[in-house]
């Protein structure tokens with residue numbers, strides 16, 4: 001290893017007994033397995049500090065060359081939510097009515113989605129996640145980022161888990177195309193819209209599609 005790199009001691013990783021490991025692993029699986037994507041949100045407000053804390057968790061994700069190539073634009077302003085809804089619904093109408101191939105619509109049919117996106121105004125927060133393909137410093141020097149989408153995906157996974165951990169529901173929404181998010185939120189061109197994480201409490205009595213997780217045998221091979 002290059003000796004010139006600055007390093008610090010790893011904060012201690014606890015050594016659990018094997019029993020503790022089993023039960024901790026199971027407990028986290030049980031907790032995250034109750035997460036479901038919801039499409040119907042309560043308009044009940046959520047403390048901004050809670051959202052901020054969950055985003056700090058997202059920011060702990062590993063990233064290519066530790067460039068942390070993400071930005072989270074947190075929208076609670078009703079006027080901005082409305083603009084996002086209007087632009088997203090326009091794109092979605094074009095998607096559902098013209099652009100989407102039949103095969104794609106068929107794959108979506110069990111979810112019951114359509115071009116109406118009321119949750120973009122109902123939910124207290126729209127966390128618009130951007131992946132940064134590069135960054136320009138104060139001197140105008142541009143640095144390319146590596147694996148920006150993979151890194152931002154990892155951060156988003158942590159964010160979804162962090163939100164679930166505090167009892168908040170989320171919906172990963174990807175209007176297609178999403179370029180309008182740069183205009184509405186005045187984000188520069190190096191920041192590429194990745195997805196909108198619609199966030200809040202689930203609406204009372206909300207129903208979700210009756211779907212199942214694939215089994216361990218199907219998603220995993222031990223060699």
Ligand code: IYR
Nearest residue numbers: 092108113114173174175176
């Ligand atoms: N963006 C559209 C369509 C859509 C696409 C996928 I892949 C989904 O998992 C769900 C929806 C929409 O939001 O309706």
